[in-house]
């Protein structure tokens with residue numbers, strides 16, 4: 099079986115609820131962030147289960163991107179790897195993935211429970227608090243099993259959710275090396291500010307394999323800070339230029355850095371024949387009443403972007419498809435796309 103796009107990440111079930119700012123303050127949370135749950139956050143999961151607005155939704159950043167890319171692409175285009183338990187949460191994920199036609203090759207860990215993410219919606223913001231559970235135990239050796247490596251060796255594009263740097267940098271290295279050695283496309287997403295901040299070393303070790311780096315403005319700022327760049331944290335173009343020029347293993351492909359900035363234009367920096375080319379693309383505007391929630395907006399952008407690359411389109415089209423996918427997903431509850439399907 100030949101699926102052009104392989105994605106790797108942490109499969110999670112989102113427990114999405116509407117909250118007031120008091121709730122966020124009580125747990126010391128920002129309006130818009132993504133963190134790993136500490137001891138003090140654990141009561142959140144009990145509280146959200148009591149909340150009348152609770153919705154159980156398939157989540158996990160790279161899994162959202164994988165589902166979204168499969169939504170756009172022809173059947174049998176995307177396969178997703180990650181670790182889950184053997185429980186009703188995993189069944190919920192499988193149900194959603196089946197609806198989108200996403201192929202999963204989960205590592206199933208019977209002793210662990212499937213990971214969960216409290217997605218706390220406050221106005222147009224979302225604060226994500228994750229208990230990784232089984233997802234935290236994914237092993238690179240799962241990819242190396244012959245039945246899984248076949249998907250890897252047949253793929254042409256790889257997409258890694260940055261959140262996976264907290265789990266298996268080894269698996270990311272394995273795929274990055276394979277992509278570079280076989281001249282395939284390797285893309286990563288920073289996923290959250292805490293990745294460049296606290297997982298700097300595994301991130302830096304993966305950058306040389308990347309052909310595409312996707313992130314948002316707050317992740318770019320966190321990168322600049324943790325790498326002590328002599329740039330303002332708001333200088334997204336400068337930060338993108340810096341990353342675009344970092345050493346690269348596969349010199350047959352140039353590196354492109356894509357920074358989304360919420361409602362501000364998407365910044366793209368590419369190296370063409372050693373020269374840096376900077377482009378900015380205005381987003382698709384939505385009126386306030388069209389915005390349902392922004393949970394998964396960045397993942398949806400990455401779905402459209404990656405699907406476009408798989409379709410053989412150029413970077414400007416990929417950004418445009420990404421922006422379209424984000425605007426579609428923002429109009430849905432949680433990290434989802436509408437059925438019946440809408441087309442770009």
Ligand code: 26A
Pocket residue numbers: 107108110111112132133134156157158159160162215217226227228230259261262264393394395396397433
């Ligand atoms: C390691 N962490 C913290 C995470 C995540 C995560 N996915 C993987 N690892 N924290 C939140 N998410 C997912 O991000 C999506 C929105 O972009 C949530 O499950 C949510 O669906």
